[in-house]
Amino acid sequence: MQLRDAFTPSQPVSDLRQFAGRTELLDSLIRSIEDQRLHVVLYGERGIGKTSLLHVVSQLAEEAQYLVRYVSCGEDSDFSTLMRSVVGTIPLLYHADYDPTDSEIEEGKSLDELLRPGAISANQLCDIFSRLSGTRMLIILDEFDRSPHGNFRRAIAELIKNLSDRSIRVQFVIAGVASNLAELVEHIPSIRRNVIGLRVPPMKVEETRELIAIGESASGIPFDDRAVDLTTTIANGSPYLASLMGQHAAIAAVERDARIVEAADVAQAVRVAVEEIEQRIPERTVKTIRRIVAEGNGVGLGKIARIAMAHGGRLETRASGPASEDTRECERLVREIALGDDLVRPIGDPGEGIYEFNEEGAPVYIWMLLTHTQIEENGKTMVAVG
Ligand SMILES: Nc1ncnc2c1ncn2[C@@H]1O[C@H](COP(=O)(O)OP(=O)(O)OP(=O)(O)O)[C@@H](O)[C@H]1O
Ligand SMILES: [Mg+2]
Structure with a gap:
């Protein structure tokens, strides 16, 4: 059990203590949001650590008193439905026109009360967001690459443009698989000055080593130097692969009653991983x-x-x-x-x-x-x- 929690190749990391490296990227992210008040687009390869980073950013932002909403996009994402659900989770308490003693607030109502039924426009949303008081808001859209092209992405871009033009303190952090910014957000020209694109790069060797070290201490099973080197080489900058190799290698060591992970265990991990992946592709x-x-x-x-x-x-x-x-x-x-x-x-x-x-x-x-x-x-x- 301890081993399964030590390396989690099939789940994003959400605990800061399990989060390795990425300090420079986190710094740029926080500076872009806090100081430059920009909307951020995080892009990078599959499994490079985008969602993990978003989890950590959410935590830090909440600690800094941001209202944070995380949404995972899909093929059927619809702008009005998505924004209505986001607005539906914001208590009316944060609306400048309501007083904490108002009956609506005591009834636990939320901002979606103020939305008309049917399609919502960027303008209408901005009118509501502009009345937010006593808080700042971060809307996180993950898996944006899976969202439909066309209307959905155009509406998000339009909302970003309106929010920026009116200096409203609601900011988007968008993440998805892409090799560049424009590939992910197609309507970039209109919002170029309001958005910063940050690439999530492959992990550096030291960062992969840190990921392994975190797994070592969580599992209580150390890796010898050769096992660390081999895992780092195979991972090739991918935290997903490092985590996958780490988990299987540690299991291999435990299965042969060893107290330390050796290179042979990493070799065994590769064998198991190949078999596993073969189950998943045609x-x-x-x-x-x-x-x-x-x-x-x-x-x-x-x-x-x-x-x-x-x-x-x-x-x-x-x-x-x-x-x-x-x-x-x-x-x-x-x-x-x-x-x-x-x-x-x-x-x-x-x-x-x-x-x-x-x-x-x-x-x-x-x-x-x-x-x-x-x-x-x-x-x-x-x-x-x-
Ligand atoms: N900074 C990190 N420290 C430790 N483990 C990490 C880190 N970043 C990613 N991982 C691990 O790598 C794997 C992939 O991470 P994550 O799910 O965050 O990537 P992703 O870019 O969102 O992937 P996808 O493109 O599939 O959505 C997870 O198992 C996670 O545990
Ligand atoms: Mg992800």
Whole structure:
């Protein structure tokens, strides 16, 4: 049980004590919100730690007397429904026109009482928000990449614009999987001056080490130096992978009655992770990937998997400006290895040369499978070298 709580690869961290690194990013976030009064867009790869960061920001903001509302977006997100539910959780007490002794307040009513039925406009919301008193508000929209394009995102952008123009102290923090700001919030030109985009970068080596150290002390099972090095290398900046490796390696150590996690336990963790991921992606994809690796194209496939992992899943095969080596190689690899086997598909107009893997989990699977193969092949040497 202690082990399951020590590393939580399937859940975001919500406790500050379990939160590793990210101090610079937290600093920029807090400064953007508090000092610059900007709305923030956090973007980055899948599993890079966006939701964990949002949880921590929520906690800190609440401690600083912000009213914080966290909403997870989905394909069916609708602006009016979403905003009505947010407004519905704000007690009327915070409205400047109401007195604490008013009967509505004693009845526990909330601000949605003031909304007319039907669709809500940004203007109408701003009128209500502008009357908030004695508090500042943070509305957090997570998984924004899953929200519908078009009306929904346009309405959010419009609300942000109105809030900023009227200096209303309600701020948005938006997060989602993307490789850049504009990809996530399409209506950026109108709100460029009111929004700051912050990328959640891969974790630095020291940050991954800190994540492992937190897990070590929570579980009471230390990792030896080689196990730490190997875990850090495999994680490649992903807190998700570090957490996954940490958990499985610690379980492997416990299962062999050891008191310390060694490199061999990390190797075992990779084995288990590969099997686990294989359960989650279609068999056809697994077979194709395994065949490409068996045919000796593993290195090339690994390269595009890593590019996808580092760019929010996107594979850009046309360089803008002077064609870079990476882009040209990516173009060749996509064409020679992945396209024919139906592993990738174009995003948008095929002419643009931007691709993504058909299966979102494929890049991580490829990366883990190759690590696994490498450990098996030169097993003793790699484990020994760590
Ligand atoms: N700063 C951190 N310290 C410790 N663990 C972390 C940290 N950031 C992320 N993790 C771990 O990494 C995993 C992924 O984190 P999280 O869910 O926050 O990422 P995400 O970017 O929101 O992912 P997704 O794109 O799937 O929504 C979780 O298991 C979490 O426990
Ligand atoms: Mg998330």
